[in-house]
Amino acid sequence: MNAITNTSVPLLDRIDLAIINVLRSEGRISYQKLSDRVHLSPRPCLERVRKLEQRGFIKGYSAIVDEQRIWPCMSLRVMVALSSQSGRAAPKAFEACVRESAEVTECHLVSGAFDYCLRMQCRDMNHYLQITECWLNNPALHIDKLVSHPELSNIKPAATPLVRPNRL
16 A cells, blocks of 8 residues: 555655655755656646645754754753652643753653653753753752763754654
């Protein structure tokens, strides 16, 4: 079967997936070049891109920036566990806190031993410690544990081709 079908996901055929894969890594490609790459004439290609945008498959376009060239900093992945006794108020407070923090560039709710996985950009380790000390000292956040992992190198950037998981 050439299409992704699911009760919660609208139909995407191989051309839609090809368009998405090209745009993930080349968001500024011209419609002419895009249509050549996906083997479709320009007008139908443009119409498909607009439909993918309207249906929410394409949320927007952005540039992949070499952050180290703009401002030398340290990137960290931070795992955060909230107290299990905190109720729903603590996650709401924590999520509001990270939304307001310029140093937090990503925040994901995860399952397992931790509740959140963050990506942070800090000037240095002292800057990171200042931020996390404020979080730990804020009783509304109910942070039980923070574990940080400095990023050493980006092996596979976020803008990589979309791969359909194998069906079971």
